[in-house]
Amino acid sequence: MTQLILGPGALGRLLALRLAPLEPVKLLGRRPLSARLALTTPEGETLYREIDSALSGEAALPEDVTALHLTTKSMSAEAALASLVLPPQTPLVLWQNGYEVQPRLHDAWPGPVLCASTSEGAYVVEDGVVHAGHGHTWLGSLDGKHAALATALAERLSRAGLPATAVADIRQRLWHKLAVNAAINPLVARFGIRNGQLRDRPFRPMVEAMLNELAPILAAEGIPAPEPGWAALVWGVIEGTATNRASMLQDASAGRPTERDAILGPLLEAARRHGLPHDGLLAAYRGLDRYH
Ligand SMILES: NC(=O)C1=CN([C@@H]2O[C@H](COP(=O)(O)OP(=O)(O)OC[C@H]3O[C@@H](n4cnc5c(N)ncnc54)[C@H](OP(=O)(O)O)[C@@H]3O)[C@@H](O)[C@H]2O)C=CC1
Numbered sequence: 001m002t003q004l005i006l007g008p009g010a011l012g013r014l015l016a017l018r019l020a021p022l023e024p025v026k027l028l029g030r031r032p033l034s035a036r037l038a039l040t041t042p043e044g045e046t047l048y049r050e051i052d053s054a055l056s057g058e059a060a061l062p063e064d065v066t067a068l069h070l071t072t073k074s075m076s077a078e079a080a081l082a083s084l085v086l087p088p089q090t091p092l093v094l095w096q097n098g099y100e101v102q103p104r105l106h107d108a109w110p111g112p113v114l115c116a117s118t119s120e121g122a123y124v125v126e127d128g129v130v131h132a133g134h135g136h137t138w139l140g141s142l143d144g145k146h147a148a149l150a151t152a153l154a155e156r157l158s159r160a161g162l163p164a165t166a167v168a169d170i171r172q173r174l175w176h177k178l179a180v181n182a183a184i185n186p187l188v189a190r191f192g193i194r195n196g197q198l199r200d201r202p203f204r205p206m207v208e209a210m211l212n213e214l215a216p217i218l219a220a221e222g223i224p225a226p227e228p229g230w231a232a233l234v235w236g237v238i239e240g241t242a243t244n245r246a247s248m249l250q251d252a253s254a255g256r257p258t259e260r261d262a263i264l265g266p267l268l269e270a271a272r273r274h275g276l277p278h279d280g281l282l283a284a285y286r287g288l289d290r291y292h
């Protein structure tokens, strides 16, 4: 049984390099990849591994597939998936941030669809990936089904050094991460700052204003606030990732489109539907226009 990974960026390479010593892996992308990729661990060790890779449009896919892990950015996910011919019952695992592609593919894909929410951190380097920080991954289906599949995949990931847990509340977890990303990412991308700089003026009141808008929208969507409240969750992440250049800042600095539609889009749509104020969210969205 082979684990297929589509999207050989940071997360795709991390999965491939972690899983490869334990089971067959095939990494699919739209450009040729070096056969030997390097994994730099959070402990600073560099490991080299041979990875079977192929161009996604041309790949002869193995018959027995454990799952297809979709590890592109949100806006590329459906086009990437459409480039493969897979048996319709192939399980999908969606690793995207935000909440855009998940409900669409959950409804459209005939086989099981699991969503992953991960706090692993990784970035691409030439012919490899840096696993910047250990995290945890939660896996589940939006309708709570496929618990056995989620448990089996979580065990395989955990054995490979990516601790994972199968959960029944993945929708809520995706929205919690989306809220954190909405409060942090557009601001740091727009102003070109590290996460920790949000603690200081003039940025701190901007985060507070965003939190004031987010909380009623999330409540209206039926997303329970985290135990310590939204503000404590977001400020805790800012503290814990103070030196990070967030993913949206990295995309903006590199002139790549950002994941604003996946992160801010569902909040704006919900705010409009519930008739709630969303000027700050809209300004955050428009503040990213120049990257799109
Ligand atoms: N990196 C991280 O630490 C984390 C990332 N995430 C989420 O995971 C997702 C992936 O992030 P990340 O790995 O950082 O992103 P990257 O941009 O590093 O990787 C995306 C990959 O998808 C490939 N791709 C795009 N379109 C296609 C296509 N049509 N066919 C095949 N491959 C394609 C890109 O290839 P090309 O080079 O050709 O464009 C690239 O290799 C995002 O939603 C992100 O928010 C979540 C938590 C942590």
Ligand SMILES: CC(C)(CO)C(=O)C(=O)O
Binding pocket: 180, 181, 184, 185, 195, 237, 241, 244, 245, 246, 247, 248
């Ligand atoms: C939590 C945060 C903001 C950490 O940088 C992140 O998920 C990202 O960079 O997208």
